[in-house]
Structure formats: C-alpha cells, structure tokens
Amino acid sequence: MAAGWQQLAVAPLFFLLLLLLLSGVLTLPLGGENKRTPTCGYESCHATKPNMLNVHLVPHTHDDVGWLKTVDQYFYGDRNDIQHAGVQYILDSVVDQLLKNPDRRFIYVETAFFYRWWKRQSSGEQQTVKQLVNEGRLEFVNGGWCMSDEATTHYSAVVDQMTMGLRFLNETFGPCGRPRVAWHIDPFGHAREHASMFAQMGYDGFFFGRLDYQDRTRRMLAQEQELLWRANIDPLTFALDKNKKNPPGILPNGYNPPEGFCWDQSCDDPPIRDDPDLEDYNVDDVVMRFLAIAKSQATAYKTNHIIMTMGSDFQYENANLWYKNLDKLIRYVNARQGNGSRVNVVYSTPSCYLQELHRANLTWALKTDDFFPYADSAHDFWTGYFTSRPALKRYERVSNSHLQTCNQLEVLGGPVSRNGPFGEGNSQTMKKAMAVAQHHDAVSGTEKQHVANDYARRLADGWRHCQVLVSNSLAALTGSSAKRIYCDNLNISVCPLTESSKKFSVSVYNPLARPVTWPVRLPVNGTAYTVSDAKGQPVDCQVVPVSRATREVRKNRGFAINELVFQVQAPPLGFSTYSVSLLQDGPPPAAATKHRAPTAIQNKVFTLSLSNLETGQSISLTQNFYWYNASDGNNSESDQPSGAYIFRPNSSTPFVISQRAKTETVQNSVVQEVRQWFAPWVSQVVRLYSDSRALELEWTVGPLPIDDSLGKEVITRLDTSIKTCEMFYTDSNGREVLQRKKDFRPTWNLKQSEPIAGNYYPINSRAFIKDDKDQLTVVTDRSQGGGSIHNGSLEIMLHRRLLYDDVRGVAEPLNETSAIFPEGLVVRGRLLLSLERPPAAADAHRPLAQEAVLQPLLTFVDGGLSPDTRLEFSGLQAALPPAVHLLTLTQWDGDSVLLRLEHQFQSRESRVNSQPVTVNLQKLFSTLEVIGVSEMNLSANQWKDEMIRFAWTPQTDSEAPPPKASGDASSTWEVTLRPMEIRTFLLRVALR
C-alpha cells in the first residue's frame, strides 16, 4: 500500500511525546498488586540451549466464547451432550496442575471466561493465581474478552472488546497480566486491520493458525511461516504463522498438538507408560516418534526454535493428563542428550518462543496484503460466513451503535444515568454482550442456531439495561422525566406508540461528532400530521402507505397502514426533539402508483443510468437479484457442500430471480421511491431522499424457498459501465481499504479452483469499483461477502439458506427459521450507493459509512412535553472537523472517561481530508471540563510511552525508510491526528 510509509513515520514520535505527557496531571489508574518483584513476561522464560534444536511446548486451551453451546453453557460445562466442554473446570484444573511443578506453563486467552471464573474464587485462590501470573507460569495471551472474528467484525467493536478484556487483566494482575502476543489461532482468515490494531495495542507478535493451503505450502518450502506483516499505521506488525503439520485438505487443526501427542481427556493417544513393571512400556517409542516429528518440523522454520501447541478446543479440563505426560516427555527426551541427542524440550509460551526469534536477529519476509479468502483445500473456500446469518450480523451492528450512544450518554448525563428516575441502568451488560458477539463463532454466523439466539438475546438484554441508562441520561439532559419509549422495529414499520398516538415527540440522538441529517419513517394510522422541530418550526413531512413487503414481513406485530416520513437534523453528540401531531382532517396520502410498465426514473429498472448531477457523472447500471445453487456435496470434484463457513456454488452462473419486477412508485417532497417486487421472497425499495447524496437500496429477502431441495445463496449484483480491469476494493474491518484483483493473490501464484467463492472477500462497511472517472461505492449496513466476478460488476451476498452442514464442526445446516418465521427467516437491509469522482469519493463514503455504523437513536414521548423541557443539546462545543471521528467516549471510572479520536481518512484518499488535523481536548466538550489527560495504547491497558515493542527487520524492503515526523502542536491539550490514526486518551473530567 502506498499509504504505508507516511504512517510509519509517525510511530517513534509517540514515544517521545508521551514521556512529556506522563509528567502531567494524571494518577496511575492501572491496577494490580505487586507484593514481590514479579518475574513474569520474557524474564520468566525457561533457558534454552543455543546449540540444540529447542522445542517450545505450549500448553493451551482454545475456548470458544460460544459456538456449539452458549458462552455460559461452555463456562459451566452444561449441555455436554452437545459437546464436552466446561471452562470452569479447565481453569480449576490448570491452576491446580501449575502448582504441582514450577516448570509448567499455561497460556489463557479468553477473558470472558476467565472473568466468570475469577469472580467465583475465594481471595485465597485469587492470591494463588496472582502468584502464578507474577511468576510467568500462567500467562495471558491475546486477552480480549474473546478471540474476535476478523472477517465480519467492525473495528470499533473489536477495539471495545479487546479493551474490556485487557482492562480486566490489567486491573486484576497489573503489568504481569498484560499479554505480550496476539493469538488468533482459529479465525477463518486474517484481516490486515486486526494486525494493525494489535500493533497499536502493543503486542510484540501475532500468532495465527489458518491460512490458504497454497500459501502455506509455499511458505513452508521458503521457510516463510514466520513473517513480518506491515499494517498501515504501525511500522511492523509481527505475525507468526504457527506450525501445522497437516497437509492441505485435512480438516484444519492448526493449533493442535503433533499427531500422536494429544494427551487430553478428549484424545486417545497412548500415554507415556514408563513403569517397567507393567505391560506396554513405551518410553523409547514415544521419544523416537517425538524426535522424528521435531526434526521434520524444524526444516520448515528458520531458527533452531520450534513451537508445538499442546492443546486444542476446550482441552485441559483435566490438565493432569496433559501435564503428567508432558513432564515425562520432557524428562525422557532431554535425557537423550546424554546419548548425544541435540533436541531440547522446554515448557514455553508463545512470547517465550517469540523472544527467541527476536534474539535470532534474522530478517523476515514481509507481507502487506491480508489473508483473505481462506481456503483449506481446492474447493473449500471459507467465504460463506462473510454473509451467514445476515440478521444476526445486522443486529450486532445496530447494537454497536446503541452501545456507543449508551456509552456517550453515560458520560454526558453523569452518575444519574446509572441510577436515576427510571431506575438502575448500565452500559456494562451491553458491553459484555457486544464483546461476546465479536467472537469468531458469533457475528461470523458459524454457531449453532440456539447459540445465535443466545447472542441475540444477550444483545437485547444489554439494550434493555442501556435503555434505562439512556432514559435517565436524557431525563437529566432534557430536564424532563417523562417516560421514554423505544421502538426497535422501525425497520419493519412497527411502533405501538406512533401507530396509535395523536400527539407525541421524538428525540433524535446523534452519536457522531458532527451534525447529521437523517430520514425518519414512523408507522402511523393517521393520514396527515404536523411535525415541528426543536425551535417550533414546521418540518416538511409526508404520509405514504406501508408497502406490501413490509406488511408481509411485520406479520401481526404492527398494524400501521401508513408511514410518516420526514427528515431530521441532530447536533453532534446530542439530540434534537421533534413534535408530531395528528391532523384530524388532513388529506389522505397519495396512494402508491402501480406500474407494470416502468415510468420516469423507473423506465430503466434493470438498466438505469445513475447520475451525479453535481459532478456531472453518469454511468449505466443494471441491478438485479440472483441466487447461487449451493453445492450439496454431491460433486465429482469434491464432496464439499456449501455451509455456514464454506461458500461453494455448484455452478458459476447464478439464477436470476426475476427478469422483471412489479413496481410501485411513491414520489413526494421528502422522498422518491420505487417499490419492486421480484418474487414472493425478494423485494426492494429504491429510495432517494430529497437532500441525500446516496441512493438507498432497501432489500427484503426471504423466506428462501427450499421446497426444491436446493440450498440458495442470494446475491444482488450491480453491473456497470465502469472499467474495473478485474480490480475491486473492500474495506478491512470498516477502516482501511484493500485492493482485490480477480484470480490473484499478491504473495503467491494462485491456482484458482473456485471461480466464484475464490474471488469473494469480506465487506464490512463498503466496497467499491472504479476507473479513472467514476467510483461507485456501496456502503453496507452489516458485514457481507462480495466479489467482482466480471469487469464493471460488483456482487454482494445478502442471504443464505443451506440444507447441508459443511463439515467444519458446527454440525447444522445453515437453515434459519424462527417462531415468527417458521418457513425461513426474512432479512431486510440497506445498501447505500454513492457515485463520485475517485479522488473525492472518500469524502462521501467515509462519513456515509460512519452514519450507517453510528446511526441516530430515536426515543419517543407520548403526548405533549412540559414547557421547560430542553429540546436540543450537543455534548460538544462544536462539531469536530470532517476528518475526525469520535470513536470512543465512555466512562472509565468515577472521574475519568476514555476518549478515542480517529482520523477517518487514509492518506492520499482525499485531497481535502487526508491531512493532519489538530483537536484541542479542552475545547471539546460543552458540559465537561477536561482537567487531566494521558495518552494510552489503543486498548487502554498501557501508557502510550511505556509501549516498547520488539523491533524486527524485514528481508527486503524496497520502500525508503520513513522520515521523522513532527510532533503534536505546541499546547499539551492539542493533539494532532494523521490519516487513519487513532489516539486513545484517558481524561479526567468534571462537569462544568
């Protein structure tokens, strides 16, 4: 990426500045007891032998935060009929076993589980664990609340979940609890943005297990399984690709022990039988097998150190089995050194292994793209989960928006938010629910149905707790304790209050740091309303009939016949309140006009021309819906079916759902829309609000019919006149953009074996196609998979319904139904299309995408408001500059808040906005005085200036070394953000 070097230059600067900042006003909020000098971290590693092959045995457990069972079922060990797994027992057992032998080591990863366990331990037990942590015998790696998915998560939720997990470790254990390495051994492909975040969080290395089988083969031969991964913001993110002995085509188990050496209770490998008085003494056999494996593995790595992960999914529930045999293995293998063996085995951790690589002082291969898509065999592309469970993916995304609003209002409303007129509320429940939802079997859609339901239930529960907080906060900010109503089903035109009330108000809270204009659509049964804004000025509003598609999807959950449509404006980090009254004798709304033959802008439904009148651009655009017939596994090339993980169409040509659509049009002063009906299970509204720069495509898909026994993967495809030259672009976790090229991978010679699935990439917030003149950007409302199979074309997968399990463990076909939709889930969503000149496209899609992610929250009050109610409020003194995104504002503890500011443009992306920009922290808030500031790493578990990471040297690096960057502006309170930079501050604040 061209953008790389400019960012690289910035890093050293941070260290410098932060030394200054540390001498400032803040006290140490970082916790942990240090009764004796700890010897954790790199110092606690076992000695190795320089002239031998050193084998690092890493005892570990991989504990999914929900997958086949819910997170709490996994914690307790409930529903062992589904899968034997009980994390409470794992931690019990590991601690017991670590105490038996000080040489033993263990790493633990998922703080969601560790937290549950920790709070049930007595203080004596807690003290024991602290001792183990302080001595480096129990080491946390990764340490987020979960091990997040990389293909379907949004960076803001990932940063949040990592922050929550690492904060718990920091406050519980202090510096010894800080993970030194990131550990993503299971996610199904790896995003560059994750590597970037991990670098900014201070990790020295990044271990993962899954990469394309062709990539792996090449890397093994080239000894490039250890490599440097250059993310954008940070000089070098170190990524280590863990040993995986299994040849491609075998089920992926890259974090398992070598074959024959699994001693968990879930394995059947022979234990070491070392009592010569008993039958089957096998020490010699075990040692010989181990030496052979170690020597073979060593050929694919560069140094005289290799790593073996001794553990797997939910292992170590009875850690004695593992440790008893590992103790023996180490003893007997090392005893061979007396007979000339040159192999040395030690208990180790990933960080100890990493330290040895660092000591080796070698140069390493460099990587700048990402690890998508992931294939573990020629016909096994893990690109289905980019779209799996689209409803859950949307609910997770909208929940993130709710949570950020909840966090902000907790800060802005003050302590009364948590305990106020509406009772006790909190953001913590929602934070935990969102953190859990980032797991790589949560928002990814690769969990069992009952677990998906549990994730959704947790989010709903979190939102209930946030609603109380939001109501309390708004009561404080408005000065009115009138009851607030939340309508979470506005997307299907359901809101009992607006359906029946003759007079109500709606407050629009905007979590962005700049004002937004937003269309509001409320279900109503009246035919005419008046709407007035916070200043009492009338607002243009229209009543339009509820569409047939909406009536069908809402079923009996609402009874509105019309929708009241108007545009609202909301101030930065604040709200504006609109009053709505029914006009008793208003005119009836204009009925939607039915057309068989399209008219006006609909006369080119399938091949319309899309124009930007401002820029004078115009492209031809065909859009339609198609479905791929999912492979059922009955195939001559491979028996791999499409499933929750895998996308595998049985033909590269999708079926069109309908060549023509029935259409209706609505056109008034607020909105123009074409309602399209393609089939009983596919409809769409093409919608343009009066002052919007984006065209909205609201799709409604489902229930996908399966009476033909064919699994279906529904896409919408945009075919344009743009000359794409086989390129298209997708974002990485909602932030930076990567270029994708058809049938191509930047780091190896791809042999393409799946022409569709092998060209699919995750789209978290946007994708675009462009040529010299035109850039068509599609902003999504959730993570989806997509590709550009033909020149000028962009397809996005919307919904999937499959009849076979894809044999990656979930053991359920992805065939979503529910009580409300027993015949199959119906999913609705929005694509926002923006057509701009390429050099200015980011100026449109960056704010558009942030609006889609952090959308306004509507709250309702029935009847009239008391006269002293404050109708408008902004938490900021002024809107932030367009390039600056307020990523995080959340209460940290009593008098401090956590603030993250982000430059939301990449360098060179925008002529206007891709420039450094400076913000004065003291002039930020309208109601809060900032009386102290300290900068932290991205995950807020380390002072920024204490974040000193290993330096690594790339093998070859054609780019010039980065120039030294200049520092922040002169004032302590002024902070400068460079393109794509996120800066994290702990602020001490007081209400003005």
Add this chain to the structure above:
Amino acid sequence: MAAGWQQLAVAPLFFLLLLLLLSGVLTLPLGGENKRTPTCGYESCHATKPNMLNVHLVPHTHDDVGWLKTVDQYFYGDRNDIQHAGVQYILDSVVDQLLKNPDRRFIYVETAFFYRWWKRQSSGEQQTVKQLVNEGRLEFVNGGWCMSDEATTHYSAVVDQMTMGLRFLNETFGPCGRPRVAWHIDPFGHAREHASMFAQMGYDGFFFGRLDYQDRTRRMLAQEQELLWRANIDPLTFALDKNKKNPPGILPNGYNPPEGFCWDQSCDDPPIRDDPDLEDYNVDDVVMRFLAIAKSQATAYKTNHIIMTMGSDFQYENANLWYKNLDKLIRYVNARQGNGSRVNVVYSTPSCYLQELHRANLTWALKTDDFFPYADSAHDFWTGYFTSRPALKRYERVSNSHLQTCNQLEVLGGPVSRNGPFGEGNSQTMKKAMAVAQHHDAVSGTEKQHVANDYARRLADGWRHCQVLVSNSLAALTGSSAKRIYCDNLNISVCPLTESSKKFSVSVYNPLARPVTWPVRLPVNGTAYTVSDAKGQPVDCQVVPVSRATREVRKNRGFAINELVFQVQAPPLGFSTYSVSLLQDGPPPAAATKHRAPTAIQNKVFTLSLSNLETGQSISLTQNFYWYNASDGNNSESDQPSGAYIFRPNSSTPFVISQRAKTETVQNSVVQEVRQWFAPWVSQVVRLYSDSRALELEWTVGPLPIDDSLGKEVITRLDTSIKTCEMFYTDSNGREVLQRKKDFRPTWNLKQSEPIAGNYYPINSRAFIKDDKDQLTVVTDRSQGGGSIHNGSLEIMLHRRLLYDDVRGVAEPLNETSAIFPEGLVVRGRLLLSLERPPAAADAHRPLAQEAVLQPLLTFVDGGLSPDTRLEFSGLQAALPPAVHLLTLTQWDGDSVLLRLEHQFQSRESRVNSQPVTVNLQKLFSTLEVIGVSEMNLSANQWKDEMIRFAWTPQTDSEAPPPKASGDASSTWEVTLRPMEIRTFLLRVALR
C-alpha cells in the same frame, strides 16, 4: 441349610482362644505408621440428624481390573479409543480434590490399581495420602486385589487375591487401611460362599448391586433391600442391597447416581449453575429434583438413612467435576432446612451408612440361599458367563494349581528358591496374575478377546517366573541342579522332551496334604518303555496310540504317535521321581480297536449302566452331546440375544449332535478307554484307570461350526434313572453345596420366563443329583454352567460360540478364535463321575474335587539322574487326616509363612469325616520347625481376636440359637477344625 447351626456355634469360641494365642511368641507383622491418633473408620463419619432423612452421598469409582481394556491399559488410560478410562488419573485427581475440602469422602476398592499408583508416588505424596486415610477421608472398601467374580471363581483363589490386596493396604496404612465393608456392586449374581468368606474376613457388611429383578421388586415393597445373609460358617453375614432406581428391564446400573445427578466428565447431566449473574441459574430446580428423588427412595428402605452412590465405571478421572457440584448440592439442599426441609445430605461412605443402620437397632430379613441366577429382565438371564471362555476358565484353574505348588515349594525350598541355580524366580508375578484373573470380567469370560488374551499371557508369564522358582526349589530338595523341563501341553500330548528322549525322569509334585495316585500320559514315539519308581521298582506302563481327536487338536505342535501311560504315586506336599527308558525292541502297542457296533462296555454307549461294584450300586445312564441354538435377538418375546453374559436358547430343546458315535477302544492293564467321535467338532474319551473310583469323560469340543450362521451352546447331558424330584445340587465357589430346585427360588414366588436359562446355576467344582439310594456326582475341571431340566438329568454347558453381542457392554460377540485355531477355539476338558451312596458320596467327591483343583505338577529331566539325587520327598511329617485340606502354605516374609488349614467336609455330609479334627502345628512339617503361631482372620489382615464385628438381629429365625462350642484342644499348637472351617495362621518357622 440344615448344616448352619452347627457351624454358628463355633464362632464365639475363636475370640476366646485367640486372646490366649496373642500372648504368644509372635511380634506384630501388621504395618502402617500412626504418627498421630487416627480418626478413621466409624469415628470419622459425619454427624447425621436423627429427626431428618439423612442422605449418604458416596463418591466412588468402579474400576474393572480388565474388561474392554487390559488392566494396564485401564491403569494408564491407554486405548481410550476403546473406552475412556485411566485409573492413574482417577487417583491423582481424587487425592487432589479430597485435600480441598475436609468434608469430602471417597472410597477406593481395587488394590490392583491402587498398588500400581502408590508405588509411583513420591514419599511426600504417600504421606499426604496416609493422612487422608488416617482421617477417614479416603476409605478403602472391599480392598482385594480386584472385585472377584462370584459365579466362576474358586474360593482358594478368591481368598488369595483378597489376602494380597488387604495385605498391601494393611502394610501401607495399618488399621485405618482396613476395609470395614465388602463392596461387590458389579458381579453378576452373588454366591453365598463369598458372603461367608467376607464374614470370616471381618467385614461388617456386604454391599452389592445386582439381584434378580423379581427379587428386587418384592424387596423394595417389603423394605427388604437391607437384609441379613446367613452364610454357613459365620453367624450372620450382613448384606446390603444397594439402591437401584432403574426398573427391571433397563440395563443394570445399580451403582450409578440417581438420574440427573451424574457430574462425571463422562456424563451430560446439567451442572449446578449458581452464579445469578449468568444465564440458566438452576439451583432451585436441582434442589427440588433431588428432594423428590430422596423422598421417593426413602420409601423402599427401613431407616431414616438412605445411600446414593455418586459415581460409576472409571469415574472421577476429573474428580473436580463431581466434588464441585456435590459441594454445592449439599450446601443448597441443607440450606433448605432453614425453610423447614427435613432432608439432610452428607458426604459419606458405605461403612458410615452401615453404622447408622446398626445404630437403628432394628431387625432385618434373613436370607440363607444365594443370588443365582441373576436376571435383569424376563428373558435376560446372566447364566451364559458360567461357561463363557471355557479355555480361559481352565487355564485359570490349572494356574491356581501351579501357584499353590509354587508357593509351597518356595516355603519348602527356602530362600534359594527365589535365587538359585536357575536364576531369580518368584511367586509374586503369578500371585498377581491369578489375583487379576479373579476379576468379575476375567475368569467370568465377559471381557473382550484381547483382554482375555492378556489375562492368559499374565498367567503364562507368572508361570514362567514360578518355573524358575520351582526348579530352584527342586534343585535344593533333590540335591541335583539338572535342568528341569516343563511340559504344559500334556493335555494334547505335546512334550518335545518325551517325544524324542530315550531316557528321562519325571518328578511328580503333589500339592495336597495327603498322598495321591495319578495317571500320567506322556507323548512318545517309541513303542515300548520301562518305568521305574523312586525306589527303583518297575511300574506297570502301557503304550497306546494317540487318538485322532488329539492329533487334530494339537496340529503341528507335537509329533508323538503314542502315549506312554502309567500311574504314579506322590507323597503329601512332596514329590516322587520316576525314570523312563525306551525299550529299543519293545513290542508295538496294541492298535486301538475300531468299532461300528459297540462291544463289551461300549455296547451301551448311549445307554450304559454305571455300576459301583463296591457298593453294589447300578444306575442306567445315557450321555450325549447337544447344542442349544443361541437366540440371535430376533424374537417376538424379547430382542435379547445370547452373549458373553446372557444365555438364551431360542428353543428349550437342544439339538443332538449325533445319535451315534464312531468308537475305538483301548484296553490294557493300566487303562480302559472308549474313544468316541460324534462329529468333526465333538469327540470324547470315556476312560477308566485301573484303580480309580471315578469314570473320566474327556471331551473335546470345537471348532463349533458357524457356517449356518447359528450361535451354538454345547452341552453334555447325563440322563439317569435317579429320581431327583426336580432337585439338583451345585457347589458354591468350590466349597459348600446348595440345593437347587427347578423353577423355584427360596425367597420369592418365581415367575419363570426362561425354562432353560432360568434353571442354570454355576458349577465351580461339582454338581450332583441324587435320590435315597444313589448319588451321581460330576466333578468338573473348571467352572461351568449347568442345570437339571428333567428329572434324573444333569446337563453341563461345555463351550459356547455366539454371533451377537448381548448388549451388556462388552460389545463383542463371544466368538473365540486364535492364531492356532482361526476357525474357532477347540476346548478339551474332563468330567469325573462318581457313583456313591448318598451318605458316603462326599467321602469320594471331596478328595476327588481337591485332586482336580490341586493336581500334581510333572517336571522332566532328560537323561539319567546323578546317583545322589533325592528321588522322593514330603514336606509333611505325615499325611493330614482325610478331612483336613491344606489350603494355603506360602511365604509371608523372611521367617514367617502363612498357613491355612481347612476342614473340607460340611457337617452331616459324611458319617466318617464330618467331625471336628485336630492338627498339631508343630508336628506338621518335616523340614520346618514352627516356633511361633498366631491366628488371623481369613484374609490375614487382622489378628483373629481383634476381629469384632457388628451384631445384627434377624427379623425371624426359626432355628434355635447356637450352642456354645468348646475350645481348641489343650495344647497351644493343636488346632481343631470343625466342618467347613478354615483357620488361618501366621507361623514363624525355621529350617530344621
């Protein structure tokens, strides 16, 4: 049993006498350290609540000493692909968990495993375990090397294995290691002789799990699941029939926890989820379910105490799962007492529960018969295993004989036996192998094939070690170090030495305490030999051709064409040596005479008349071979097939194998025999030696043909003119005899549902039928099943080959093949028939059966013996009286030996022999001086006078209270044995 009271009278006497003996010369050989006052045993029980229902939770594991895996595979946790089970980890884990909470309790049962584990522990770990034992937190129950089978074991081997296990516990832990209760929760039916032995071993109670489903139902209604079981020798053996909630017809799991409360890693029951912050809080539900179960269970028991076994097969490998949830269960259930609950739960052990029953001071139902046959449903009689694996059953029996010889020669030969001219030998390997073979899935034949092979291999290995010992000992006793050859395949006429040698000697060691005459048959290739005895006198010998059946069964393992036959005499506990020389020009042997039409004594092959010329008795006797067609489970009444456990013929009428046999006769001065050929897979030799009182039927059965896809269960049936009135008699574990009546059970109203299988009983050493005049006794050479289906008839099952598993867990059809017999195992055995007047029958069958059990051992020396070789030796000064059996003579430690003397007649069984008899211990041995004696309980883990057991009162007892018996004879060294009494002495000895 009429014999009961006379024995009862004896017991109190022992206590009295032993007080005297204790003041004698012996030091305390019982080990164990007692650094602080232990509070183990009954004193360590948790307090209960008198006015509540007390639920005794008994954490336990049931660890089969071989079954689906070998004993060492079970110990290590090897071959977990077959069954997940690793005893080393169980003990590791239980000890760890007991240390976490002093309230917790655990019982351990199988010393074969505990011993393996113990010797791998550090002294620190051992000290910790001792502490747990001393505090009653870890309690041993049963404590034998294994939990022996009750239907197919011989009492002598059971006493040995119990002694070995209990000795280890005693020497390791002292009195706190002594089990208070017997615990046979799994064996498939229960023998009265076992109850008798347990009483004599000092147990206060006997817990078991399996009894006939009809019996159980009646007992539950009558609250007779706790009962008194009167064995013969001892006043009252207390037997407790554990709770089993499962209705009949369900797979038996009487030692499992109540439904829904299994918290082992192998179970899926919901854990107690008591964190109110997490989902699925279930404490209330768990408590309610538990209370309901406890109250329901209480209705079937008499006191306000009930017991729940919290464990099962190989459970507690990760004991934390169990204890963590049990701790919570106890806490939450008992917390309900604050709300008026009257249920109290405690950690407990079977002995603590037993103590509460004893304190209740109630009267209990009385039982005097046994618990055979065991049926768990109408068509599911566990009577197949009485015969399953007949070759293993024979090998176990002959190994016992070898072991007793080995033990005796270790004592008689002195220390040089263990380390002498032939190297290091020991009896310990064989002792352990025999102890393991007593397990209820070993000699029972209910293990997998590879495990059966392992048992046999262990016995062979044990015998190899014993052979060195025996050679060393005989070298010492004979004064000759000439190499001794062992021929273990004489039963199929294989012995390379005798087949080729022209001159050799054979020593005959007799392990019985009286002289025996024994026929010797040696494979030879010469036609004429001279044999001379130890005094140089010629012995009548004959050469007869090897039979066709023998040639076929030996295959290429031997090449003898003839057998040299002569009778030898061997002194008590001693040997006699015979010299054999080939006569170069001897006459050819008489060919066997082939007959189609039977002649002389063969003219009634199928209906011959059997006469005893001495008594003048004569009965008509028909004998033939038949096979039952094993049910394949495809049956309208039940889908139960015949299998390793279950015998279920699909018709009550067996098929005759052949109405007629091809015969040959051999008749000479030594032996007369009729060789019968019924089919390629069934042949027999009817054989009568010149001075034998028993007719020998040597049967050879197999390979059972299965090309008709029918499983076969082969019987031989004796149909006689004896008027049996539906009665017949079988022994119990080779000792006392029980009367069996067709379609009848003494303690409940039997509803017979399997006319054949439901009338089968175990025959360990003999069965007989009789009327007023005649008693026909059949002495067997191994345990077999048999019945008397028709009046005057006795059938014995010889061999089984089945094509279906019988769904009791072994998961293999009982279809034995081997490398030598790939087409199916061939089994050869002997029945000895004795026809006597009933009052004198025991005088014949008691010694006959002991001869079959402890048979002479032949050893060979090639060439001539050096002139100073001692050719004859007896370890005794004189033969013991006919009523006295020397049950045990084995080295205990450096200067002491264990001696068991047994009165081998029941009272009233023999006019001559059923009288008390006195033996002088000092006049016993020819080469050993007895310088100290102390009497012990049967299992030699307690001084006899310290053996004070709970007294229990039967509900009703029609028999008069026993009269006080008189004491031993006046001398300290003279011990009196009463009918069926076994007395166990530790002797301090010195070589004279």
